[in-house]
Amino acid sequence: MSEQAAIKYIQAPLSAETVKDLRAGDVVRISGYIYTARDAAHKRLTEALARGEKLPLDLKDNVIYYVGPSPTKPGEVVGSAGPTTSGRMDKYTPTMIEQGMRGMIGKGLRSQEVIDACKEHGAVYFAAVGGAAAVIAQSIKGEEMIAYEDLGPEAIRRYEVENFPAIVVIDAEGNDFYKVGIAKYSKE
Amino acid sequence: MREINVSEVTKVVSQLCKDSCYYLPEELLAKLKASIDTEESPLGKEILTTIVENAELAKRKDVPICQDTGLTVVFMDIGQDVHFVGGDLYTAIHAGVADGYVNGYLRKSSVDDPLFIRKNTNDNTPAIIHTTIVPGDKVKITVSPKGCGSENMGALKMLKPADGVEGVIKFVVDTVRSAGPNPCPPVTVGVGIGGNMEKAALLAKYSLSRKVGEHNPNPQYAELEKKLLELVNKTGVGPSGLGGSTTAVAVNIEYAPTHIGGMPVAVNLNCHAARRAEAEI
Ligand code: SF4
Numbered sequence: 289m290s291e292q293a294a295i296k297y298i299q300a301p302l303s304a305e306t307v308k309d310l311r312a313g314d315v316v317r318i319s320g321y322i323y324t325a326r327d328a329a330h331k332r333l334t335e336a337l338a339r340g341e342k343l344p345l346d347l348k349d350n351v352i353y354y355v356g357p358s359p360t361k362p363g364e365v366v367g368s369a370g371p372t373t374s375g376r377m378d379k380y381t382p383t384m385i386e387q388g389m390r391g392m393i394g395k396g397l398r399s400q401e402v403i404d405a406c407k408e409h410g411a412v413y414f415a416a417v418g419g420a421a422a423v424i425a426q427s428i429k430g431e432e433m434i435a436y437e438d439l440g441p442e443a444i445r446r447y448e449v450e451n452f453p454a455i456v457v458i459d460a461e462g463n464d465f466y467k468v469g470i471a472k473y474s475k476e
Numbered sequence: 477m478r479e480i481n482v483s484e485v486t487k488v489v490s491q492l493c494k495d496s497c498y499y500l501p502e503e504l505l506a507k508l509k510a511s512i513d514t515e516e517s518p519l520g521k522e523i524l525t526t527i528v529e530n531a532e533l534a535k536r537k538d539v540p541i542c543q544d545t546g547l548t549v550v551f552m553d554i555g556q557d558v559h560f561v562g563g564d565l566y567t568a569i570h571a572g573v574a575d576g577y578v579n580g581y582l583r584k585s586s587v588d589d590p591l592f593i594r595k596n597t598n599d600n601t602p603a604i605i606h607t608t609i610v611p612g613d614k615v616k617i618t619v620s621p622k623g624c625g626s627e628n629m630g631a632l633k634m635l636k637p638a639d640g641v642e643g644v645i646k647f648v649v650d651t652v653r654s655a656g657p658n659p660c661p662p663v664t665v666g667v668g669i670g671g672n673m674e675k676a677a678l679l680a681k682y683s684l685s686r687k688v689g690e691h692n693p694n695p696q697y698a699e700l701e702k703k704l705l706e707l708v709n710k711t712g713v714g715p716s717g718l719g720g721s722t723t724a725v726a727v728n729i730e731y732a733p734t735h736i737g738g739m740p741v742a743v744n745l746n747c748h749a750a751r752r753a754e755a756e757i
Contacts, residue, residue, distance in 0.1 A: 315519070358543040358583040367581060368534070368543040373625045373658055395716070396625070396658040417523050417716050418625065418660035419542040419749040420530040440596065441583060453526070455519070455718065466657055469719025473517055474712030 300449070301349035302390045307410050310456045312463035316414065317427075317451040322351040322393070323434065326372055328442040330380040337383060344435035345444065348388035351414075354395075356441040358421070366428050366447075370421030371395040374413070378402050385411045393454055397466060407462035414454035427452040478613040479559050480757060482568035485617070488755050489572025489603075492619035493548060494580035496753035497540045500531040504664075504688045504725065504750055511662065511722045520720030524662075527715070527748050542660075542749040544623035545582040548573045548603040551620070551685060555612035566605060574599035585624070606678065618685050618754040626659035626747040632677055635739045644669060644741055645704065651743040652708045652724065657717020660747035664688065665708060665727040668742040670734035680742035683728035685752055692729050701727045 298306050300320035310316070323345060325333070336343055354374050358367035374394030381392070382405040390411050395418035406413060416424055430448035437443050457465045505528065512524045534541040550569055562568075577584055577600040586601060587594040631651045635643045648667055655663075668679025691698035704727040714720020725748075734740065 313519070315522070356543065356583065358540045358545060359581045361539060361581045364539075367583070368540040370543050372544070373628070375658070395660065397656055397717075415657070415716060415718065417526050417530075418657070419747055420526050421543045422534040422537065422539050422541060423526060423530040425539075426533075455716075457718070465719075466717055469517070469519070469714065470656070470712045470717065471719075472712065473520075473714055473719045473721060475710040476712070 297451070300351045300391065302351060302412070303349065304410055307390060307412055307460050310412050310459050312456055312459045312465035312468060314456040316454050316456060318351070318414075318454060319450050319452070322353050322447050322449055322452070324353050324355050324445045324447060326354050326356050326442050327376050328439050329436055329444050330377050330384070332436055334380045334383050337387065343387075347384060349390045351391035351393060352384070352389060353393040353447065357425070366425050366431055368421035369425045369428060370419055371416040374398060381405065385409045398458060398464075403458055403462050403464055406458050406460060410460045412456055412460055413458035415457045416452075416454050424453065477557055477559050478555070479561050480615060481562040482560050482565055483562055484757055485565065485568045485615070486572040486575065488617055488757060489550065489569055489619060490576035490579075492617060492753040492755055493573055493576025493582065493621065496619050496621055496751040497545045497580065497582050498538050499535050499753070500541055500749065501687065501752055505531055507688045507725045508662070508748060511725065515715065515720050515722045517714055517720035519718055520715040520722060523715035523718065524722065540582055541751065542623060542747070543583055544585060544625065545577070545600070546621035546623045546751070547586060548600055549620045549622060549681065550603045550605045551618040551682065552605065552607045553610045553616040554607055555614045556609050557613035558615055569603055569605055570601040573603045574601050606682070615757040616754065617757070618752060620685055620752045622751070623747060623749070626663065626745045629655035629659045630680070630742070630744045632673065632740065632742040634673065635741050637737070637739050639739065641700065644700075645707065647741055648704055648727070648743055649707050649711065652745065653711045653713065655745055656713055659745040660749065661713055661717055662715060662722045662725045662748050664746040664750050665704065665724050666744040666746060667704070667727065667729045668744075669729060669731045669739065671732040671740060672734070672738070673740055675732055676740035676742040677744070679730040679732060680744035683730040684744060684746045684750065686728045688726045697729045697731060701729050
């Protein structure tokens with residue numbers, strides 16, 4: 289769990305092998321395609337599942353980014369697009385992981401249920417640097433509307449990303465780097 | 477008596493909304509830069525470097541530092557010799573917020589009804605307005621948009637006088653520790669002590685409009701600010717809450733007289749993107 293390890297360059301959607309190779313504390317750059325969703329979209333997705341409906345996107349192996357960007361300025365691909373607080377999605381997350389979702393990008397603490405689901409199904413949770421929204425936006429090269437357009441900034445979009453900067457916080461073995469990192473530097 | 481047309485207020489508020497969301501206060505940026513050298517965690521150093529790069533990029537491109545451009549908090553010190561003309565002052569402030577957020581490509585995060593409907597107002601109004609009447613004929617406006625990641629981690633406790641300084645220290649440090657990564661550390665810790673319940677909360681929020689590096693003029697409170705900063709930075713929370721020695725850049729305390737039977741304490745955490753812009757009319 290070295291935090292000085294070299295940067296790992298990975299592709300999304302994530303394969304089972306990629307996930308197995310990731311350790312809590314790893315610094316990564318993600319390239320490929322990821323999907324956006326926050327509270328309102330999660331609510332709709334899980335409600336659709338409960339009704340037995342087909343989802344507007346296949347979650348299998350995909351990474352969901354918890355983000356509600358600022359409006360796009362003319363000439364830009366997206367507005368500022370940093371992570372939002374992940375804990376608000378905890379209630380919906382185990383269901384999504386059961387559906388095959390393999391990665392999440394957000395910021396902040398997750399519940400034990402989410403950690404357990406990561407361990408059981410081989411999923412990972414990445415943190416992006418909260419508030420680094422302008423820098424992060426530079427790694428987003430394309431955007432496509434996928435579903436729930438009426439939700440505005442909360443709609444589900446697909447982002448094409450190149451070297452999206454993130455840090456592995458919860459790995460598929462259930463390690464939580466928030467606990468490890470803070471314990472290491474605590475002087476209390 | 478000095479007459480000020482409220483359209484002037486609209487213009488100034490609109491500009492301050494944009495400025496505060498694009499440009500981090502200079503003294504805060506300098507402090508964040510300096511903390512790269514003192515941070516003990518290598519990953520923490522990298523995160524701080526990213527945070528500084530981000531603020532510089534936002535300034536260069538005139539884009540929001542953070543996508544959560546918050547609820548808009550407006551503090552107004554109004555000289556008692558000012559007479560506003562040309563319309564209603566609060567309507568003028570809201571119009572300024574709407575103009576700044578719509579034309580400045582800032583995110584609209586305000587919902588009308590907090591519980592049942594939760595419909596976005598689509599222009600970030602209404603602003604949260606705090607006015608104070610002061611001597612003179614000037615108007616000072618401070619706009620401080622604040623996101624919910626940090627606002628959600630605030631806390632208020634009605635401490636007893638017997639809890640004393642130790643009680644205050646424990647409550648402040650516990651609040652920062654349990655907030656962990658959520659308020660996007662390094663944070664500024666705003667503390668309001670005294671008054672009553674709503675006064676303490678307001679003092680905590682108001683203390684965040686202080687410049688980083690300035691202390692409470694009362695030496696005992698200034699000492700406590702320094703001590704709290706030291707203790708908060710021992711929690712190990714660190715940049716982005718991933719461990720490190722830079723959990724906060726400042727602790728600001730404001731205090732007010734209170735009842736013989738009470739000692740309310742409020743803690744309001746602000747993220748590293750502690751946005752603030754001010755102007756005088
Ligand atoms: S806490 Fe602050 S920096 Fe973090 S996402 Fe919210 S507004 Fe942005």
